[in-house]
Amino acid sequence: MSRPRKDPRMERAAHLVPGGARPRFDLAATPATSGRLRRDPRAEERLALVPGTLRRRLDRSQRAPAVSVVAVAAPVEAEAAPRRVVIAEPAFLVALVPDAPGGRLSAHDRQLFGAARLLADAGGGAVLALVDGSSEELGAAGADRVLALPITGYDPEAKALALNAALAALDLRHVLFPESAEGGDLARRLAALSGEPFFAGAESLSPKAVTRAARGRRVEQRRAPPRLLSLAIDAIAPHAGSLHEALPVEFAFPETTGGALLSAEFIPADPARVSLAEADFVVSAGNGVSDLDTFRMLVAALGGTPGASRMLCDAGLMPRAAQVGASGTVLEARGYFALGIAGAPQHLQGVARCEHVIAVNTDLHAAMIERAGLAIVADAQKVMPALLRLLGEEGAP
Incomplete structure (x- = not known):
């Protein structure tokens, strides 16, 4: 269907007889056309149809127009660079101590920066990040100043003593911690050393008030x-919109004397025995996985926690505690690896908070493929032994 579109105004102007007092029309004149062609929705739908599938599927991203249309692209404006904020002489400092597992800021850490910026921007203050090492993410996260702590390895007592020295010497109006296993322990150690009031697990925060739920x-x-407080997860939005300088600060920490702890070591839990709610990396199997022995070998080789979709748990192939989803366990993991899972709405609710999602599925249009940051359109039964071979070649544990 390539008939030109009618333009009633042009046709009326073509029939108009000039020179008359009243408008007269010559119906025998050749009508003019606008030149625009009519769209053919059926032809466009045929072009978007994905061949070779049992169910009728349309790939709208690859849709081509049924007729040739000449279009002039509008000039694309360059994306504006983020605004850089420099606070030369802050009125006070709001400090924070992120967990930064593996040297990278977690989502909870970024929310901590948002809370610190909320307190600092209310009165012309600056945000001071107290970290174990340097990081390129601190300026974008919202840090105006960065102070490196003289701590190597896992030593909570020495870290608390260093924070107590900084708290006594610097003009720190507030010191914020994440209410996590490591951050919560460090905050309570500092409160015991300094004698400052401590507010744990804040669920809302403003320059004038901090709140939390109690008594069930x-x-x-x-x-x-107060001066010391810890922030619950998802209480404050992360900082966004401006880039801060993250200027290094020099501070002479006193020599730490021997404490009660002779040695401290962080021993990670066995990922195979960790509950899904506390797991950091979860590998799940769906209806597309039939060789569960190979699946368990892959989970052990990757060092992950095994999970499953509801279909495998309902069939009794995986325990009910391994079910991921709204009717199972909602994950807080940083990484999620889905093998042969199409992605039901309840399952997608269970992985909504995962930072990184990898999916393997034969269906290009599966919901889990769309959710994933990295997608492999292939059979999970063939991908699993291939991954095991690669891990064996690289000498993975």
Whole structure:
């Protein structure tokens, strides 16, 4: 269907007889056309049809127009660079101590920067990041100043003593911690050393008030923000929109004397025995995985926690505790590897908070493929032994 579109105004102008007082029309004149061609929705749908599938599927991203249309592209404006903020002489400092597992800021750490910026921007202050090492992410996260702590390895007592020295010497109006296993322990150590009031697990924060639920969430505790407080996860949005200088700060830390702890070592838990709610990396099998022995070997080789879709748990092939989804366990993992999982709505709710998602599925249009940051369109039964061979060649544990 390539008939030109009618333009009633042009046709009326072509029939108009000039020179008359009243408008007269010559119906025998040749009508003019606008030149625009009519669209053919059926032809466009045939072009978008994906061949070779049992179910009728359309690939809208590859849709080509049924007729040739000449279009002039509008000039694309260059994306504006983020605004750089420099605070030369801050009125005070709001410090924070991120967990930064593996040297990278977690989502909880970025929310901590958002809370610190909320307190600092209210009165002309600056944000001071107290970290174990340097990181390129601190400026974009919202840090104006960076102070490196003289700590190597896992030593919570020495770290608490160093923070106590900085708290006593520097003008720190607030010190924020993530309410996590490591951050919560460090915050309570610092509160015991300094004698400062400590507010744990804040669920909302403003320059004038901090709140949290108590007594089985039947009451709300509210007070002015103290000097030491820890922030619950998803309480404050991360900082975004401006780039800060993250200027290094020099500070002479005193020599730490021997404490009660002779040695401290962080021993990670066995990922195969960790619950899904606390797992950091989860590998799940779906209906596309039939060789569960190979699946368990791959999970052990990758050092992940095994999970499964509801279909495998309902069939009794995987334990109910391994079910991922709204009716199973909602994950907080940084990494999720889905093998042969199409991605039901309940399952996608269970992986909504995962930072990185990798999916393997034969269906290009599966919901899990769309959710994944890295997708492999292939049979999971063939991908698993190939991954095991690669891991064996690289000498993976």
